[in-house]
Amino acid sequence: MEIWPAIDLRHGKPVRLKQGDYDRQTIFGDDPVEFAKRWQDAGAKRLHLVDLDAARGDDPERNRDAAKRIVEATGLPCQLGGGVRDEAAIELLLGLGLARLVVGSQALKQPAWFASMCDRYPGQLAAGIDARDGMVATDGWLETSTTPAIELAQDLRSRTANIAAIIYTDIARDGMMSGPNFDGLAQMASATDIPLVASGGVTTLDDVRQLVEMDMPAAIIGRSLYDGAMNLEDVVQIANDL
Template sequence: MEIWPAIDLRHGKPVRLRQGDYEQQTVFGEDPVVFAKRWQAAGAKRLHLVDLDAARGDDPTANREAVKSIVAETGLPCQMGGGVRDEATIEALIALGLSRLVVGSAALKRPDWFANMCDAHPGKLAAGIDARDGMVATDGWLETSSTPAIDLAKDLRQRTENLVAIIYTDIARDGMMRGPNFDGLAQMAEATDIPLVASGGVTTLDDVRALVRMEMPAAIVGRSIYDGVMKLEEVLDVAGDR
């Protein structure tokens, strides 16, 4: 199972939110490159970045220098989500050296456009499906739609063969250190053949082992490795991602 250590960016700094709440923010330092190199030294083969400013419609360029530095100084494949809503942004972020981008709100609101972008940039776009009580949340998790997450996944698969992955996040579990929503992940895996990336609540090595038993292709780990609940080296060992 692939492991993607997460670096969430706000105003150029590494932070973590609880359940996507911008008022419940922990700042982990001044320079996100420090964490990127720390995870690389621990054995990470790839990184998952989130632009929290762009996600909720703030300055879409606030974190780009930090992103550029992370990509350049680690040389690792990096994917990033947050505020990817038009082709100009897609092209600008790919030009920074990002390996793939995660499209969330626009995949729900403009599925034809998203499918066209997947076809225009094969191998570069993943769908970020963030669910609150099984329904797709959008706009930096500030809004909840009436569309079931599973229905969106099925619809996207029908529209394009060039969608590389679904990053599936249960918002209620994100940053809460309570474990993933295994039932929701299992239902999503059964509903579509698109490779899944489990996100939100991966807290213990037992959580990682459970995801491996589910044959989950990949998982994102965040707060647990920042708080020291898990060591990334051990996570990589359990996942077999060495």
């Protein structure tokens, strides 16, 4: 199972939010490159970046600069989500050296456009499906749609074979240190053959073991690494050994 340590960026700094709430933010330092290199030294082979400013329409310039510096400092494949809403943004971000982009709101709002972008940039675009009570949330999690998450995943698969992955997040679990929504992940995994990345709530080594036993292709881990609840070396070992 691939492990993607998360680095959430706001105003160019590494932060974590609880349940996507911008008013429930913890700042973990001034330089996200420091954390990127820390995770690399601990065995990370890839990184997951989130542009929290772009996700809700704020100025992404400092976060994009931070993403570029992370790519250059580590040389690791990095994926970035947040505010990827048009082809100009896709071209700009891939031009920074990012390996993969996560498209969230526009995958729901313009599925035909998203499918066409997947075909134009095969293997470089993932669908970020963030769910609140099973329904897709958009616009930096500020809005909740009436579309079931599983229905969106199936619709996207019917449109294109070139989606790199689905990044599936249960918002109620994100940043809460309460464990993933294993039932929701299992339902999503059985509903589509798109590679699935578990995100949100991965807190303990037992959580990691259970995801491996579920044959989950990948998992994003955030707050539990920053708070010291888990050691990344142990996480990587479990993901590689089981």
